[in-house]
Amino acid sequence: MTGDRGWSDEPTPKRYPWQDDEYQPRQRRGTPSEHGFQPPPRTQNTRPLPDEDQQTTPRPKPPKKLTVTRVAWFRSKQLSQQAVAAFRRAAHADGAKKSGMSSVTYAVMMNYAADAAMAVALANTLFFSAASAESKTKVALYLLITVAPFALIAPVIGPLLDKIQRGRRLALAASCVLRIGLSVVMALNFDNWLLYPAALGSMVLSKSFTVLKSAITPRVLPPEITLSKTNARMTVFGLAAGAVFGAFAAGFANLFGSPGALWFTAVLCLVNAVLCMRIPAWVEVTEGEVPAALRSRKPGKRPMSRHIVVSLWGNGTIRVLTGFLTLFAAFVVREQTEGDAVRQLLLLGVIAGAAGIGSFLGNAIGARQQFGKPDEVVLGCVGTALAATIVAAALPGLVTAAIVGLLGATASALAKVSLDAVIQDDLPEESRASAFGRSETILQLTWVFGGALGVLLPPTFWVGFLVVAVLLALGLTQTWMSRNGTSLHRLVRRAAPATP
Template sequence: MTGPREPHEPDGGRAPDENSGPPVHPGFDKYPPAARSGGRRTPLPPLHPVGGGQQRPRSEEERADAPKAPPMPRKLTVTRVAAMRSRELTNKGIATFHRAAKADGADKSGLTALTYAVMANNATDAAIAVALANTLFFSAATGEDKTKVALYLLITIAPFAVIAPLIGPMLDRLQHGRRVALATSFGLRTILAIVLVFNFDSWVLYPAALGMMVLSKSFSVLKSAVTPRVLPPEIDLVRVNSRLTVFGLLGGTIGAGALAGGLAMATGSVGALWLAAVITALGAYLSMRIPSWVEVTEGEVPATLTYHGDEHPTEVMGRTRVMQPEAPATAKAGKRRQPLGRAVITGLWGNSTIRVLTGFLTLYIAFVAKSKTDHEPLVQAAMLGLVGAAAGIGNFAGNAAGARIKLGRPALIVLRCTGAVWIIAVLAAITDNLLTAALATLVASAASALAKVSLDASLQHDLPEESIASGFGRSETVLQLSWVVGGALGVLLPTEYWIGFSV
């Protein structure tokens, strides 16, 4: 029998005793003392927040607005985890998009609503372009049937050349109902898209496509006249236009273009046309969501495309604002007209030159791809994809650069962009290959975007506040007409690179 255990010694063991039982092994005194039964571990103190400050408890509204974690599935699998992660990333992306669209007070000024409408317009153009990619538009450009080429020009381009100069004066007379006009441009395109669905292989294709083109260009002109009226106080007009372009390119052209391409591959051109019909119906609704104060035009003075002369000097590269003489008190606002300064005229000429090249490249490259790879659809798609990617990257880069650089001398920037476009056109004519043509598209798209930002800066700097909206509408009309002229050249010229770029 063993006796009771002796008290532990300071070293953690116990003193040996001759009468305590059999001897223990030599390492027994190295063992830690036995744990006390019923003992409880002392809890650790709470951790302090990082930074040493006290965290403010969140209110009920903050807890309600906080993003909720997706519910965990009952049984975790690789597929379910991937789907849950994809859903979480999608929700974060949508939240980031909404924050960017509403930044700088855009949601309060009405700029967010206009941004969504611009995205719908770009998405419609992308869907229609995909739907018409394999029609007589491109097959008529092979040079084998000149009658089809003439018909294409007669129905799609010539009428717009006549209509475009009338859009600006119509906007000046449209003192009320601009939101309705924007919504109407979408609503009519909804009808035309449905007409195209059921008459895709008939003669109705060309006039319906003409209507789509005219209404799209009309929306662009209307948008330019509405933008100054939804300007947030935190940012200027140049940054606003760059923001609209970037949102339209990323959310509209690229996103809807990819979706329309997938539908066209699965269901044919009809699927892309139905997508265009849905987008235009949504665009009409978004246009009516624009605040009603864009209709207020009291005190506005329409701008004209005339030069105001040397009696009001404006430096081509300077920053001096043109001061117009005070109008007589007896003159009516409807009879007054605001001419343009030298910097704006320079910007219009430069931008028009660049738009001629971008319009030319838009149709010419597509027709060249059709003529050179008529029986190789994969090669044709690769050529169009290369040039399309170059145009998208250039457009995005030009707008991003315009939003960040200091536009102290906008007219000088326009002249440099025009010079760069001329150099790349000469280089493309000399080298005579697809890669240089894609490079020309990249440079032309970037130069067009940057030159347009510079023109916006000149308009904002040169024109008085009461004429800015009208000036933007008139300038956009000129640019759209220049694009149409370039598109006509792209259809008429032979499909040889050196001939097209030499002209």
Template sequence: MSERRRDHPTPGRGTGTGRPRPQNSGEHPGTANYPSDEPGYRRARRDSPTPSANRYLPPLHEDHDDGRGTDPSQRRIDAEAAHRITVTRAAALRSREMGSRMYGLVHRAATADGADKSGLTALTWPVVANFAVDAAMAVALANTLFFAAASAESKSKVALYLLITIAPFAVIAPLIGPALDRLQHGRRVALAASFGLRTVLALVLIMNYDSATGSYPSWVLYPCALGMMVLSKSFSVLRSAVTPRVMPPTIDLVRVNSRLTMFGLLGGTIVGGGIAAGVEYAMTNLFRQPGAVYVIIAMSVAGAWLAMQIPRWVEVTAGEVPATLSYHDHSGQPRRMHEPLRGATSALRQPLGRNIITSLWGNCTIKAMVGFLFLYPAFVAKSHDATGWEQLAMLGLIGAAAGIGNFAGNFTAARLKLGRPSALVVRCTIAVSAAALVAAVAGTLVVVAVAALITSGASAIAKASLDASLQDDLPEESRASAFGRSESVLQLAWVLGGAVGVLVYTELWVGFTAITALLIPLLAQTIVSFRGDSLIPGFGGNRPVMVEQEPVDHTVSSVVTGK
């Protein structure tokens, strides 16, 4: 026995030839398989979902009993009481049972894959609240904002509408991403503030509501509508920066973002929008009050509280390297960037690689079409001599097509392997541009609805592909910054498409001809970037697929290179 022990020592215990067990494999008794660090700073390209290297999460412990087991004595009492239940009690018990089952279904979906331990569940509910606030705002301001501007006869009023509601956001959006990089320990507070400020704006609207005419003064309506739009977009950018910090170890960012979008659409847009519409109808007819605005207040207060329940580890910013869209070729210069420079607050930055830039250009093209479809059909519906039901049917057809496409796109994206995400984005961009061109030629409502279906589905798939590129081609310390920057650019593209929808003439073929003229150059830049070139210097695909970190400016570059 002793001879065998000497010849075959137990690995990791004795000295001699036994080698110690590695401690960085993420295998801890009683915890999930949670890698503590990555070898190098690049992940292998994903063929299937793999455990993440999210170093910001604490160890995830095993599931524990939540104490919700069923007492056998209670089951026996319920069985004996079942014989004495009346019809009313039976209906009440049935409703409670259905409600419990529905709650259990939602709870299991929200906490699946360890989302309750990583913090993803805590982020899910503010996302749902944000979707609900957006839906309630659309209900509250539908007749007083979009349709009122659409029916204006003079071009000056339409231009004023564009100036107040869209143009300022085009200036604010590029500032959100860089501001996030400087936001050190206030991301949860910033998320809560985006809800709190919307609560204040909703209170301002209520205090200035004219019950006799059912409208608001223009000097109150437009600034409040602008503020709510900017705060909603800011929440989206902030959420994109927080999401990588709460990613469970067993799924990737594509699945995480698809899950958040599905919860937002189902719980926020559909359920929250339905509640807002019902309250608006009841309070308008009974009390002559803007019911949907009260729903905005309730949802915003709830969203602010839920945002503060997100785990504290999303605040950790140590070791982050900001991402940048531009790229300067320093391939001929030697680098020694293993240490940050003294006296520099942000010595390095991470340029985005070719696949990410290609995916970003393609998503911007699709987002411009999404913004156009969000505003332009409302203007077309109101400008024509049609009854209210005909206008509702026109918008309902396009909205239903967009909703079906969004669900189908998210469902498909969650099940795709996404082996070559940039190539998939190029195909989606071509499909959307072709749909816009066909709608411009046909100029019929049915073709426009098909274009909305294709656009919303392609938008979901292209966004998932962009998420895959960001996760695969960037080091972990730059992903949060890259998600924030990319979301800011996408929101700016949405504003650009919406501006076309506001300014262009309200005839279907004219409008879609205008948006097609915008999409074609963006499509060309996407294809050229995919092939490794660029139409815009410094912002195209003439860069490596995976770019090394570089100094922030030329002064730092000269110190690093010694020149």
């Protein structure tokens, strides 16, 4: 049927409510899908949003005119941006940004960078000038100025940490600010005696920074990873930063001399002071904290377990080797290559490079692996260091010294990872910060003892490694006996004749 209005016999198409002019808002009348209507799918040109820790990096635009120089610049810029993005993802992984661990990692990296820059600046002065001294008096004076004060200052740091309830970030930043002043003093007095006490103070402040960092690390621990992996990751980042900024410091030393590298060190310390103050404020909270001690009968202190004591004995034994090799190698190389500065730096670079690779390898393995029996790992590390030292004593030379540096640094890193794991497992959260500060103090002292041996012993490879091998054997025995609940001290007391 048709009418005046041109209607046809076809049925009137059905109209849905949302097609009416009087259609109410969707939340009151329902959506089209609720009324049986499925609209056709639409393609959307959208990408997922990045994660909270993921940083979007703008891609550089390619050059309009292609030349070799512009293409090389574009490619280097692209690779640099990709490297920075990968570094940020690694530093913020496992919730590190949210917990504050990434801020501590940046500060640790800059401390390693400052140490590397200062080592490059002083490579031709502190070690070699003392190594050329022939009299025992001069060698003893060098030891007194550069090494011995560690043994006096290190025992103070641990107890002081237990008393500092507020201001640990400020203490970290203050150590960096003081290093700025000492770097300036060294740069302005590079050719006179003020260089030595300033260098000593800078090294002491660097060790103090390490102990302070160990005390605040448990407060920024992400729930996704363990404390041992956290420390291993920080060390890996620190070694990488030391290698990169050490190369920059070498460039400054080549262009402007050693004072130029020291001015660069001052700049790095300034940056580190700023990074320390950007560490989250919750690292200052110490309510309910219980100090830890090796053996304490005093109320209010928690004694460390036997497993922690075993790990400390093993780690301290290996630190004797690493401290010894650090200074002993400089004296031996100076003795064997008198007057040839280029060869001296080359040979020392081989030993130092092997030790750096070993430390990086050990921490990289520790960051990825989880050891079920830390005591056995520590004993194995001490045994490996002892075996390498015996081989170096039997076959003295640069190659075996480099092997000792490689294996010793790897063993030291793995043993330290095991020590961190034991402290986390055996102590409650309120005592971990104190335990880490105390343990780091002990390790610094044993390193100083090894460095003192490296200065006092004659610069002959087989003599030095033989003496250290004997000490490592005693340390391995003490570590084994501590695991069984006894010690060499008790054994000696039992064997001593009774006094009338």
